[in-house]
Amino acid sequence: QKEVEQDPGPLSVPEGAIVSLNCTYSNSAFQYFMWYRQYSRKGPELLMYTYSSGNKEDGRFTAQVDKSSKYISLFIRDSQPSDSATYLCAMSSTGGGNKLTFGTGTQLKVEL
Amino acid sequence: DADVTQTPRNRITKTGKRIMLECSQTKGHDRMYWYRQDPGLGLRLIYYSFDVKDINKGEISDGYSVSRQAQAKFSLSLESAIPNQTALYFCATRQGANYGYTFGSGTRLTVV
Numbered sequence: 001q002k003e004v005e006q007d008p009g010p011l012s013v014p015e016g017a018i019v020s021l022n023c024t025y026s027n028s029a030f031q032y033f034m035w036y037r038q039y040s041r042k043g044p045e046l047l048m049y050t051y052s053s054g055n056k057e058d059g060r061f062t063a064q065v066d067k068s069s070k071y072i073s074l075f076i077r078d079s080q081p082s083d084s085a086t087y088l089c090a091m092s093s094t095g096g097g098n099k100l101t102f103g104t105g106t107q108l109k110v111e112l
Numbered sequence: 113d114a115d116v117t118q119t120p121r122n123r124i125t126k127t128g129k130r131i132m133l134e135c136s137q138t139k140g141h142d143r144m145y146w147y148r149q150d151p152g153l154g155l156r157l158i159y160y161s162f163d164v165k166d167i168n169k170g171e172i173s174d175g176y177s178v179s180r181q182a183q184a185k186f187s188l189s190l191e192s193a194i195p196n197q198t199a200l201y202f203c204a205t206r207q208g209a210n211y212g213y214t215f216g217s218g219t220r221l222t223v224v
Contacts, residue, residue: 008152034212043116043202043215044155051210088155099170100213104154 003027006103019076023089023103030091033065035074038086079110115139118216133188133219135203143206144186148199193223
């Protein structure tokens with residue numbers, strides 16, 4: 001079993017929809033949680049960063065962490081065609097060099 | 113100029129050849145990483161370096177070597193390339209233990 005599980009999609013939604021992207025994990029030592037966005041033929045770029053449990057909002061994006069369920073989510077409101085990309089979750093603990101463990105990514109397509 | 117620059121962007125090489133992928137950064141970060149990305153497997157850590165004299169193996173270091181020539185330069189070598197090393201390779205930097213990564217645009221390597 002992988003430490004981080006993420007549905008690969010593809011997920012197709014109409015423009016303006018609310019998108020929910022999720023990851024589950026098995027390592028209870030994970031404390032730092034991130035979401036990266038990766039456009040085709042580009043490197044991942046950091047979108048959201050949260051520590052421990054709770055919510056964080058940035059514009060149309062909201063990240064949620066539920067450590068009791070080992071479940072993290074990224075919500076995108078009023079989705080736009082420019083949001084079409086692959087979204088990667090990533091997480092790390094405080095030890096072991098703080099190496100990031102990535103999910104495999106969810107491919108999102110926002111249709112006009 | 114990009115914060116993290118990888119060269120070449122694309123490379124096709126033959127089985128058994130030695131090849132070097134280069135990474136340079138202008139972020140001033142001490143921590144540098146090499147990842148490979150494969151469909152369905154996500155990003156996997158090959159090597160990482162916390163400073164010029166500190167090199168560490170990641171989860172899939174066999175068949176690879178690295179050199180940290182300076183704080184800003186971190187190169188990845190495939191000593192004798194094999195077809196299953198065909199992948200997208202990313203270099204990343206990080207300001208510190210609890211920060212997100214800044215990725216380069218990647219090198220698409222094909223071994224024939």
